[in-house]
Amino acid sequence: MKPAGWPRAILFDLDGTLVDSAPDIHAALNQTLESYGEPPLTLEAVTKMIGRGVPVLIERAYAALGIEIDPATRDRVAERYTKLYEARATELTVLMAGVSDLLRDLAAKGVRLGTVTNKPGAATRTVLEHFGLLDLMAVVVGGDAGPPRKPEPGLILHACRELGIEPGEAVFVGDSENDVLAARAAGMAVVAVAGGYTELMPEALGADRAIDRLEELPAALLALAEGDAAPDL
Numbered sequence: 734m735k736p737a738g739w740p741r742a743i744l745f746d747l748d749g750t751l752v753d754s755a756p757d758i759h760a761a762l763n764q765t766l767e768s769y770g771e772p773p774l775t776l777e778a779v780t781k782m783i784g785r786g787v788p789v790l791i792e793r794a795y796a797a798l799g800i801e802i803d804p805a806t807r808d809r810v811a812e813r814y815t816k817l818y819e820a821r822a823t824e825l826t827v828l829m830a831g832v833s834d835l836l837r838d839l840a841a842k843g844v845r846l847g848t849v850t851n852k853p854g855a856a857t858r859t860v861l862e863h864f865g866l867l868d869l870m871a872v873v874v875g876g877d878a879g880p881p882r883k884p885e886p887g888l889i890l891h892a893c894r895e896l897g898i899e900p901g902e903a904v905f906v907g908d909s910e911n912d913v914l915a916a917r918a919a920g921m922a923v924v925a926v927a928g929g930y931t932e933l934m935p936e937a938l939g940a941d942r943a944i945d946r947l948e949e950l951p952a953a954l955l956a957l958a959e960g961d962a963a964p965d966l
């Protein structure tokens with residue numbers, strides 16, 4: 734049974750929230766750069782570039798190399814990166830701690846689950862499938878679904894329409910300021926989890942609740958349902 738007051742649905746960000754995908758994104762990005770004769774970037778540098786989708790990833794990578802690229806070149810590079818990434822999206826990627834048990838438990842309690850990510854949809858499905866999570870998702874919305882990517886609210890609103898729910902009936906869970914801003918703009922409560930791809934602490938992201946690990950999500954949902962004030966920021 735779903736505990737009273739819990740949301741009808743929980744929508745999860747993917748990169749930095751459900752999976753640690755930075756090593757594969759880093760490898761595919763360096764393969765892409767190498768194919769254009771550019772030098773590699775470090776994992777640490779690339780990790781900080783993740784979160785706004787592929788076009789912004791490419792812009793940030795070239796900016797780090799001191800190169801300005803025009804939109805047409807960026808889109809061409811983004812297309813090559815996307816192909817290379819799709820081919821190796823599960824080589825080095827691992828689940829964040831506790832994800833499988835948490836999602837199975839939430840689904841068993843009758844909460845509908847979804848993924849809303851800036852990562853393109855095909856690679857998103859590949860990653861979820863690889864970890865046995867795709868079947869648990871009632872909706873999967875990738876960054877190329879049509880609406881503008883997070884921090885705009887469009888992808889989240891798209892997921893709500895597919896689920897046939899109002900934003901106020903769901904909770905968003907993410908690792909970055911993009912997730913918090915997107916959920917707020919959509920009118921959805923948001924929980925920020927530490928350990929993802931942002932330099933900000935979850936408490937600094939302005940979410941309704943901040944947690945250190947995904948295992949703390951059920952307690953955070955109960956606190957949200959009881960209307961507890963968020964901890965002092």
Ligand SMILES: O=C(O)COP(=O)(O)O
Nearest residue numbers: 747748784785786850851
């Ligand atoms: O592809 C990205 O830039 C990050 O995607 P996310 O929305 O799952 O964090």
Ligand SMILES: [Mg+2]
Nearest residue numbers: 746748749908
């Ligand atoms: Mg993320």
